[in-house]
Structures are given as structure tokens and as C-alpha cells.
Amino acid sequence: MSEAGLVLDGVSAAYRTETVLHEVDLAVARGELLVVLGPSGAGKSTVLRVAAGLEPVTAGRVRIAGRDVTDQRPGLRNVSMVFQSYALFPHLTVAENIAFGLEVRDTPHRVARERARAAAETVGCAGLLDRRPGQLSGGERQRVALARALVREPDVFLLDEPLSNLDLALRVEMRAELRALHDRLGATMVHVTHDQTEALVLADRIAVLRDGRIEQVGTPEEIWRTPATVFVARFVGSPAMNLLPAGGPLQPAGDPPALPVEAQIGFRPEAVNLDTGHGAPAIVDRIEVVGEDAYVYLTLEGGKPVVARVPTTRRPDRGAAVRVGVRWTDTHVFDATSGRRLAP
Amino acid sequence: MSAGSEAGPRAPGTGAGSPAGPDARSRRQLALMLAPYLAGLVGLVLLPALVTLALAFTHYDLVRPPAWAGFDNFTALVEDPIFRIALTNTVVFAVVAVPLRVLLALGLALLLHRRTPGAGTARAAALLPTAVPEIAYGLLWLWLLNPLYGPINQVLRVGGENGLTALGRTPPQWLTDPTDARAAIILVSLFTMGETFVVLLAARRALPRDVYEMAAIEDATGWDVFRRITLPLMAPVLALLALRDAIASLHFTFVSAFVVTDGGPPPYATTYLSLFVYQTGFEYLRYGYAAAATLVMMVLTLAAVLVQWRLVRRYRRFYPR
């Protein structure tokens, strides 16, 4: 897993004069599935477009499978891409769409068709082979786009939100399918999404992107357990992590670490305990029940909000006065000004 | 984002019980908006066309009242060698010039659709001949095609001796050799494809960009991109433009034939139907006869429309709705 499949080395990119990627360093190992996670407009698609050669870099180098491809045209980089907009050829049938990349590379017609069918079967759209994109639903189109990317075996797969338009069940299924496919092919994949669950489930590693900068790269576990910044901490996890000033109304239980003056503490809703009987007093504002779980929105004395996740059966009543308790072991500490992680 | 389609907004005046739903209402509005156009169409195009249609069956010299002639004019047309030549010339012109014009416009549109330096100027230049008044354009070509002093033949003679081209052949006799003159008229017509060019430019720009990026990633060659993507995507527009051009070709030979070649070289190398109609109608005062020829021209146009309509419909299947 050490050999690099795709490397972005200090890459900056701009649309006209507006810089949207700022010296991004990213190394995807061969055979790795890296998920680029970030909010809308963070530059996720731009990362893929730069890797594919569709946008020029303004600084830095791009390497694919050990080759410096910075100045190569897209066709020579040997990548496959699923566009966020699908980019299907409206005048070609599904089969022709999938086989396009093979046919322009002079693969014999019959072979190309056979492989197209196989790829379609992988993503479950084999029944659509004779339709045209205009006759497909959004989800069906997305699967065709995915099949088109999977029909070849390039050095890197670049998948721009390939599952965004599928219903939940299908997304979960496709997610597993994609992971299995990746493991089977041993392919290098860069998968873009703004869905943190998808990222956590799917990724070997996750790169969190924000405003054109990498916030953190790490395994899903690292991202979850040791978010490097407040941004990562709050972006991953739903509802988002609670953040409070370190010296504020709520003091976690246990041995406090050494804290600087300007610090923030963060803890996930599931770390909140409403049953301890001690802790900071708070009032229940509202409650969202999601099946077995209930999200309890509370206001501390002094007005700071806190969210707790409790089993639905043990949820307090609305307007009830409760006590909010957390433990230091479940607490993350961040520098209040930089937002960087301090401890543990 | 709900995928379900919403019902159209219901106009306040339309009661629920009224049979005139929003559909009928919008249709009425449409009719109202179309009315001026339809009136113009009827008054300025259809009525004159019908009158022409009627006059085709009369002897009419513009001066004395028309006299019923039955099919005399048409039988005379069949026997009229000049008409037959004019008809052949017109068809040959359309068959050669229309594809060339559309291809030229397409080539230019594909070359110039990008925002590269100089492209704007080049686009303006491609449009320019269309903006020149037709007569002035004809006169310009009269000078360009001058067999001895015209710039075209001057250039062709560069490197040759004794008025021959570098290959030792006589340069084209644009205005005196029948074949060369026909070629000249086609040449003259080629540069007025500005409108077609503009439409194709817009059509090319409207094509989705990501599709081309996809092709770039798959390393499709320029030829593959043209053949497999651009051409099929633009085919419906191309077909419509070719159709329009074929209809227009019946007319845009007129000024060049009138001004540049005067229907010659003898006997009638560049006498097209339009010129024939003008001459017989307005110079020889055989208006009824000219009307009959016009009618033939219209039928011809209709045939061209039908043939190409079928082609367009074949491409329709690409875009089912």
C-alpha cells in the first residue's frame, strides 16, 4: 500500500482568477479507496478534474502511477471518470455509451459489447442496454455512468458523487457493491461525496476538504475519533459534535487534561449522559425521535445549546429540567482560535 | 427536489366548473398572439401565392386582363428548352451548393466556436459577406471573377507564364465557359452562408461540455469526436438548415445570375428558375407563363421539404420525450 496511485503535490487550481484549490497535497496509494469529503463548493469536483487533466494546475504537480502527468492531456492519463452530471452521450444507447471508451480505443466491436454488458450487470443496469439516456431515470443514468467508468481498468478511477442520486436502499447496496468491486479489482479509486456516512463506510482513508484546502486525511476511524479540526469534527457525525468553551457552564467529569486559556471542548451527542443526576443544568427545547434514537436539543444556563442522543425509551419530556453530563474521555479539545485539535 | 410534476397554475378567472380549462385559455392567448403574424402570412404570402397559382392557368401579360388557358402554360413549359435548362441548372445548383454551403458553415462553426484570440474577428469575417447588400456583393464578384484583371485569376496565374497557371493550364474562364460559370455561381453562393454559420455556432455551443470532456478522458481522436459526438448531436440542426438552404437556393441564385453572369454564358448556362421567371414575367411580359414556372418551383420546394422532413424525423428518435 505504499506505492502511489495518484499524487497531488502542492496543487493549486483556479477558475479564471479565482483560486479554488490551495496547494493541495494528497497521496492515494495504489489499490486504495480514498474518499474526498467536503461540503458543497469545497472543490471536490475540482480535485478530480485536475487529476483527470480537465483543468490545468496553476501550481504543483500531478502524478499517476509514478508518472508525472501534469502536462499530459486527459486521454494519456489513463483514468476513468464518473461525472457529477453523468455526461452521458444523449444520442447513444446505454450499451454504446458504456462501450464508447473501448470503441474509440479500437477494441473490437464484439469484445467491447461483451464488456459493456458485463459492466452493466455489475451496476445492475443490464436491462437498459438498448435505451437512450433520455429514457432513463436519474438513478439509472448514474448507474450507466458508473458502468461506463468501470468498463475499463485504468490506473485511477475518479468517481464524482456516483451514488448521490440513488435511493437509500440502492445506495447502500451500491456502496457495498462498489467496495467489493474495488477489493476485487484492487483498483485505485478517488471517490467524491458530501455524505459522511458513505465516506465512513466506504473509505480506506478520507480526505476532508474545505474551501480548497485539505483539513485532514486519515482512516475513517481517525477522522471519527481524532478529528484534526473543529470543522472535521462537526462535519463528520450527525447531529454534529457539541462545542462549548472549555471553562464554560459544563465541566466534564474525570481528570481534566492541561488546558490553555483559549480552548474549546467538543463531545458527540451520544457521549452526553442525561441520567447521572449531576452535571450542568439544562432545559429541554425540543426532541427529534428517529426510530430507536432520540435527539434531545437542550439549552444550558447561559444560553449555549447542546444536543444529546438518547434511547427513545428514555427521552425526557419537552421543557423538562435535566442535568447534562459528559466525561473527559469522550471529550475533544480544540484551540479556540485556530480550531486545531489540542488533546488528547 | 420533488420529482412529481405540479399541476399548472390555475388562472383565477377560470371557475372549476368551466369547461375552458387553463389549456383552452392558453391556447386562446396563443391564437391571439399569433394573429398578427397569421394575418401577415395570409396577406403577404398566401394570397399572392394563391393568385400566382391561379394566374398559372391563364394567359396574362400584366397589361390585358388574364384569359383562361387551362394547362397551356404547363404543356408549353414542358416543351420549352430554356425552362428545361433552367430547371436542370436549379436542381444541379441545389444538389451541389447546398451541401457545400452547410459543410463550409459547419467547418467554420467547429473551428470558431471556442473563445480563442482572433476567433471573434474570424466569426465577424465569416458573417460579413451575408451582411453586404446582395447587389453590391454581386458586383464585387463581377470584379473578382474578371477573367483577365480579376484578383482570383491573377492569383491563379502566379508562377505561370503567358497567362497560364503554374500548372500550365488556362485559368478558369469564369464568365465565358458554361461549367466554370456554374462553378462561379456556386462559389459566389458559398460565402453567404453566414446565417447557417451563426445557427451552427449557437448549436455547437449549446452542446453539453461534459460530453466532450468525457471524450477527452477516453482519448477519442478529433475525428472520432466529430463522427461519434458532434455530427450526430448536430444532425437535426444540420438537416433543418440544409432544408432551409435548399428552399432558399431557389432564390439566392437570382442576384448572382442576374448581376454576375446575366444568365450566360450562352446559351443559358446560369439561367436558373428564378431568373427565368423574372425574365419571362417582367421582361417578356408573359406573366401567366412565369406564374406556371413559379408553381413548378413551389412544387419542387415542397418535394425538397418532404424529403428532408423524413430525414429530420429519422433523427428525432434520438431525443424521445
Added chain:
Amino acid sequence: MTTVRSKSLLAAALCGALAVTGCGSGVGSSSQEQIKLLVFGAPEELAAYRTLIDAYEAARPGERVQLVEASDRKDLLARLATSVAGGAPPDVFLMNYRFYGQFAAKGVVEPLDGRIAASDAVDPADYYPVAMDAFKWHDQQLCLPQNVSSLVVYYNRTLFARYGVPEPKPGWTWNDLVGTATAMTRDGRGLVIKGTEAEGAARLPAVHGLGVEPSIIRLAPLVWSNGGEIVDDPDRPTRLALDSPAAREALKSLVDLRLAYGVVPSDAEVEAEDDESRFLNGRLAMLMTSRRATTNFRTITGFDWDVAPLPVYQRPVGVLHSDAYCMTRGSRNKDAAWRFMEYAMSADGQKIIAATGRTVPSHIETSRSPAFLDPNLPPRNSQIFLDAIPTVRALPTVSTWPEIEDLSYGILENAMHRGDRLDDVIRELDAKSRPVFARGENG
């Protein structure tokens, strides 16, 4: 008619024609008294008509004439026809006798006999009878000829002097013409050259001996001079008949100018530079054309030029060129129109037009006055136009004559420049002209 110049006029004409066809009735007169005069011509000619109208309006206070300008003959025909069809014709128009037939036959033109008889100003005896007769249709005087002109040979005296070739003299023969033209066809170094060699483009003549267009109206006087006829029956023609030995010989002489002697410019050369421009530019020694060219040639400053009569085959014959003022039957102001025609036909009116040099006045007295014969204005030999008048003949008056001219022009042009076999040419002229004559009406 395929000259650069005439085509540019033609082009401008088209704009006008299209404007008129759409709105024949839009030409309605603004005032009851104003009459409209439809003419065509070069800018100098149009200027002359404006002068004529100004003089008329000055001489007859209260009279108003509006000049409607067509740019050439075809434009004029189209305008006239469409305005008549639209019910608002001009009151007076000017037209050549070769083309007025179709309007005469269709009753567009108002007969003038009654008005002439009642007029103090117009006396038919004051005008050349050959011109007056050309505008009689079924023995009615339909129009009043403004001019009478015949075909002559313009020649570049300076060139003749330079090459030491004797100038054409009255009474010269066709052979003299061929000899002179051959001697005047020169290359760039001034050496005599045979223009037929030019086909291989080896050496192009710098000066051609003669310019003559291969048209039926140029051919006609040759045929007549040789004792032949161009149609089977001059009074009731049914076909172009050049199959008589005399006519055939004349036709052969004409095409031989190009095919055998190469003294006239090739078709490509004519397309490149029409004969009139070629003469103006000093590259044509002689040009066979009517009085019309004089206006243009008076702008020449670089050389001296003059006119000579047509060469004689067997007996001297000329061909009539004449335009006349015609009144439309549909005019709403016939009296006012007639008053203007009277003035235009008077000595005063004729002098104004004659001053342009374009016409030989039909008014006998004016034609003999300095207004026409002014020795200070070229050509010095204007007298030969008058000398030719007794021998000029008119072409047949058939309503379809314009079509005859157009169709014969193409055939004759190919005969002269492409070398079509004479028998085929004659047969084709015969066959193609028959249906056109058959459709026509005779005057």
C-alpha cells in the same frame, strides 16, 4: 449586353424594379397637374432630362413634370409593365422602337394622330420620316421619335496616326474594314499580330482592330447591305431566316472577324473589359456602335477620335436606332402630358437633349444646326450620322422582338466565340425564333 458597365446599371435597376413591382399604385401623383416621365439612361442622360424638365417648367409656368428614373432598358420595361398592371402608369415614357411593340400591341400606348393634327407645335413633316414610321402601329402614330441614329464606326485617330494606317473613308467596303482592322491589331510592341493566336494565350493583342457585338442588330445592316434579309418576311416575320446565300455570307463575315482574323476581342477579353471601356482606354482601334456612345467618349482626353460610316457590302444600308416619347393610355393627365411632349419635340427641347451628344435629333432642322453639328465637340464628322439617314432601315416591329434579340444573342455569341458551325447556327436561329414570332403580334 454583358458589359461591366451595363451590368452595374442593371443591378441598380433591380433594386428599383423590385421596389416598383410591390407597389405599382404607390406611384400615384401628388398633384393633378404633375405628370410623370419614365426614362432610363446613364447619369449624363438623366441630367439632360432634368435640364429639359427645368427648361419646360420655366417656359410654361404651372406645368410640373416628375422624372422617374429607371436604370436600364429591362428595368424600364419591368416598371412600365408593373405600373400599368397596378393601374398607375407614368404619363409619358421613352422607349426604343425595337421594344415598344409589346406595349403597342397590348394597347398601353395612346395613339397621337388626333393630337398631332390639332397641334400647332408638332408638324410631322419637321421630323425624319424613317423615325416617324418606326412608331406607327397599324397606321396609327403611337409615339413621337426623339432621335434618329444609325450604326457608325468610331475610331481612334491617334492610334491610326501612330501605326500609319489610313483612316476609314466614306464608301469603304467590308474588305477595307477587315484589312484596316487587321492592320490595327497590335501587340505590346506595336507589331501587327493575329488575334486568333491569342487562344493559346501566347501573345495577347494590346490593341484590337475592331469591336462589334455579335447581335442581330449589328448583323442586320450587313445582311441588308449584301442584299439579304434577316427574317423571312419583313412585314409579317415568322422566323429568323439567315439561310439565303447573302445573309449567310454576311453572317460568316461577322464571325470571321473573330474566328478567321482575330481582330475583335475574345469573349473572355470582352468580359474582362467591354468594348466601350476598351475604346475609352485606347486599346480598341475601331468600335461599331450607335450615337449613344458619344456622350461617354466625349470624356476622352488622351487621344483624338472620330466617326466613319458603316462599311458597304454591296450597297449602303444602315440600321435605325430611335427612341420616342410615348403617352400611356392609362394616363390621367393626357393634355398635360401632350403639352410636355410638344415641348420635348420642339427645336428647343431637342437642342437640350442633343447637347448631351447622346442623340441625333429627329427634328430635321435641329439635326442640321450647331446644336448637333458643333465642330468644336467631337466627333468632327457628325455629319455622317445625317448622311446615313436616307439609307437606314428599321428592324421588324414584332411584339416579341425583345425575346428574339435575347435568344439570338446567345446563339450568335457562341457562333462568333465558340465557333459553332454556321449551318447549325442558322438552323438554331430559325427553329428557336419560330415559336417566339408565332406568339408575337405585328405592327
